[in-house]
Amino acid sequence: MDPRSHEAIQQDPDYQELVRRRSSFGWTLSLIMLVIYFGFILLVAYAPKFLGTPLGTGVTTIGIPIGLFVIVSAFVLTGIYVSKANSKYDALIRRIVER
Amino acid sequence: MKKLSCVLATTLFASLPTLALAAGAIDGGAKQTVNWVAIGMFVAFVAFTLGITYWAAKQTASAADFYSAGGGITGFQNGLAIAGDYMSAASFLGISGLVYTSGYDGLIYSVGWLVGWPIVTFLIAEQLRNLGKFTFADVTSFRLGQTEIRILAACGSLVTVAFYLIAQMVGAGKLIELLFGLDYWMAVVLVGGLMMIYVTFGGMKATTWVQIIKAVLLLMGATFMAGAVLYKFGFSPEALFAKATQVHPKKLAIMEPGSLISNPLSAISLGLALMFGTAGLPHILMRFFTVKDAQAARKSVFYATGFIGYFYILTFIIGFGAIVLVSTDAAFLDASILEKTKSGIAAIKGGSNMAAIHLANAVGGNMFLGFISAVAFATILAVVSGLALAGASSISHDLYAMVIKEGKANEQDEIRVSKIATLFLGVLAIILGIIFENQNVAFMVGLAFAIAASCNFPVLVMSIFWKGLTTRGAMIGGFLGLISAVVGVILSPAVWEATLGNPKGSAPIPLDNPALFSITLAFAGIWLFSVLDRSARARADRSGFDAQYVRCQTGIGAAGATTH
Numbered sequence: 170m171d172p173r174s175h176e177a178i179q180q181d182p183d184y185q186e187l188v189r190r191r192s193s194f195g196w197t198l199s200l201i202m203l204v205i206y207f208g209f210i211l212l213v214a215y216a217p218k219f220l221g222t223p224l225g226t227g228v229t230t231i232g233i234p235i236g237l238f239v240i241v242s243a244f245v246l247t248g249i250y251v252s253k254a255n256s257k258y259d260a261l262i263r264r265i266v267e268r
Numbered sequence: 269m270k271k272l273s274c275v276l277a278t279t280l281f282a283s284l285p286t287l288a289l290a291a292g293a294i295d296g297g298a299k300q301t302v303n304w305v306a307i308g309m310f311v312a313f314v315a316f317t318l319g320i321t322y323w324a325a326k327q328t329a330s331a332a333d334f335y336s337a338g339g340g341i342t343g344f345q346n347g348l349a350i351a352g353d354y355m356s357a358a359s360f361l362g363i364s365g366l367v368y369t370s371g372y373d374g375l376i377y378s379v380g381w382l383v384g385w386p387i388v389t390f391l392i393a394e395q396l397r398n399l400g401k402f403t404f405a406d407v408t409s410f411r412l413g414q415t416e417i418r419i420l421a422a423c424g425s426l427v428t429v430a431f432y433l434i435a436q437m438v439g440a441g442k443l444i445e446l447l448f449g450l451d452y453w454m455a456v457v458l459v460g461g462l463m464m465i466y467v468t469f470g471g472m473k474a475t476t477w478v479q480i481i482k483a484v485l486l487l488m489g490a491t492f493m494a495g496a497v498l499y500k501f502g503f504s505p506e507a508l509f510a511k512a513t514q515v516h517p518k519k520l521a522i523m524e525p526g527s528l529i530s531n532p533l534s535a536i537s538l539g540l541a542l543m544f545g546t547a548g549l550p551h552i553l554m555r556f557f558t559v560k561d562a563q564a565a566r567k568s569v570f571y572a573t574g575f576i577g578y579f580y581i582l583t584f585i586i587g588f589g590a591i592v593l594v595s596t597d598a599a600f601l602d603a604s605i606l607e608k609t610k611s612g613i614a615a616i617k618g619g620s621n622m623a624a625i626h627l628a629n630a631v632g633g634n635m636f637l638g639f640i641s642a643v644a645f646a647t648i649l650a651v652v653s654g655l656a657l658a659g660a661s662s663i664s665h666d667l668y669a670m671v672i673k674e675g676k677a678n679e680q681d682e683i684r685v686s687k688i689a690t691l692f693l694g695v696l697a698i699i700l701g702i703i704f705e706n707q708n709v710a711f712m713v714g715l716a717f718a719i720a721a722s723c724n725f726p727v728l729v730m731s732i733f734w735k736g737l738t739t740r741g742a743m744i745g746g747f748l749g750l751i752s753a754v755v756g757v758i759l760s761p762a763v764w765e766a767t768l769g770n771p772k773g774s775a776p777i778p779l780d781n782p783a784l785f786s787i788t789l790a791f792a793g794i795w796l797f798s799v800l801d802r803s804a805r806a807r808a809d810r811s812g813f814d815a816q817y818v819r820c821q822t823g824i825g826a827a828g829a830t831t832h
């Protein structure tokens with residue numbers, strides 16, 4: 170068990186940096202995901218004909234790449250968070266825990 | 269235990285041929301002929317997973333083993349298991365069937381079901397691992413009043429699990445009736461029985477491994493199917509879509525959003541339920557306790573998001589493939605319906621949910637049909653096992669150990685209670701599955717998501733991030749969300765008109781999914797009653813936040829992985 174109290178950890182600059190960076194990053198990414206997803210839902214709700222616009226001369230509509238983009242963006246955003254957490258946050262946490 | 273699981277396994281195998289024979293005798297009508305390849309592959313799957321259960325049973329001694337596989341699952345394995353929980357038969361057959369009938373609309377559901385995952389990664393996964401031990405109520409009750417919050421969490425969990433379980437059981441019965449030619453009630457009993465064996469003997473370890481194996485099989489099968497479809501069109505999606513718009517009666521309309529979502533508010537409400545429901549499903553949340561630490565928890569959601577996203581893209585191709593290859597082939601169509609409607613889409617044998625199954629036959633012949641049928645059955649088994657374990661944990665860990673025994677329960681007693689709870693849930697699921705046989709169950713999944721999004725999710729997120737949350741606020745807000753979600757579903761067009769038979773347009777609430785107002789009500793209730801709370805308990809609740817937050821951020825003091 171760690172002998173340090175939570176009050177002591179709260180004073181730790183590494184901890185303060187971790188909390189500040191992680192929460193702002195997490196909430197920013199959440200907000201981006203919400204905007205992308207509800208942007209898509211609003212298009213479905215209010216502009217279904219726009220999503221039905223054909224790309225070029227074929228039958229594939231613009232809605233297909235937009236739908237795929239939402240799926241891929243979910244994966245990419247998760248990936249961005251995980252890689253940043255693995256490199257930055259884990260190092261900070263290790264410093265805090267080992268102090 | 270060794271002896272008992274052997275006896276159970278032998279009884280099960282001894283009874284299988286009889287089941288199949290009995291089904292053969294009453295074959296006909298809506299049911300398929302008995303598919304021996306499918307039954308053979310399914311028996312092989314069951315034998316293999318029972319072997320795993322036997323192996324897991326030998327290693328499951330402590331409560332940590334039973335509830336969380338001793339924390340010994342890696343991030344990658346857990347990612348597959350989470351993806352497996354999510355790739356249920358309902359989403360595999362349901363979404364490909366939806367694409368088959370409506371085209372683009374199917375994609376709207378896929379997207380909604382996926383976008384909850386990033387939110388889980390950013391805000392919940394690591395926090396859960398750092399604060400909790402066996403159930404998500406460990407997190408919500410961390411600094412709040414144990415008794416009240418555990419009861420709230422147990423209500424939220426059990427109601428969610430119950431509705432989800434009924435939907436899966438009814439779906440399972442119908443599907444197996446069609447695939448294997450078994451009677452409906454036999455199929456339900458078989459699923460319930462196997463589920464009880466996996467969970468009571470193998471606990472979380474067996475449940476997780478069954479889920480992982482099934483996820484791999486399903487991903488392989490779906491990849492092969494989508495690949496075979498694209499191969500026929502020279503790997504050009506445009507060529508596939510072009511052919512599909514020619515043969516589908518809705519023509520070009522299948523390439524854009526259609527009638528599925530009738531009004532904008534319904535679309536937003538459904539979107540909210542799908543997105544935040546994911547972050548409140550107890551059988552998903554419990555998976556974060558099976559990994560070693562917060563880093564593994566976060567990696568597991570990353571892998572899961574990748575697998576699920578990939579899988580949904582496959583189901584989209586599979587649905588379009590079925591439009592082209594199934595709806596145009598008389599072998600898969602019901603001649604009498606085809607006569608009446610002139611539409612191959614409407615005439616599909618066994619309904620649109622069978623689109624992926626028929627496509628398997630069309631691209632891979634009888635062998636592959638057998639494989640996909642067996643995988644679909646395995647999927648149901650794996651998902652109901654996870655649900656049963658989540659429900660049982662809630663009863664034994666939250667209600668029995670924490671509320672009734674006030675945290676002083678003997679570990680072996682706690683495990684015994686959870687096994688009894690599993691048997692109870694299994695029997696209940698079988699009975700409810702039989703009672704609800706002819707009910708429309710689609711709304712039950714919607715209800716499960718709405719309750720998870722309106723009760724479990726708000727309480728969880730507020731307890732992690734908001735210092736001002738008090739026990740009273742969480743209780744009132746949580747129950748407001750739970751009750752308004754249930755009432756909202758009953759008063760919605762889907763239930764009030766379609767299920768209860770009231771005239772069209774008479775539903776008191778015009779939204780098919782109540783999430784829009786039930787989530788708002790829950791958050792508003794939590795905030796208002798926490799702010800107004802001036803009790804001594806509230807002071808203790810607020811002063812506990814700092815210590816909780818430090819642990820949630822750093823993992824210091826978190827329940828470690830138990831090694832034996």
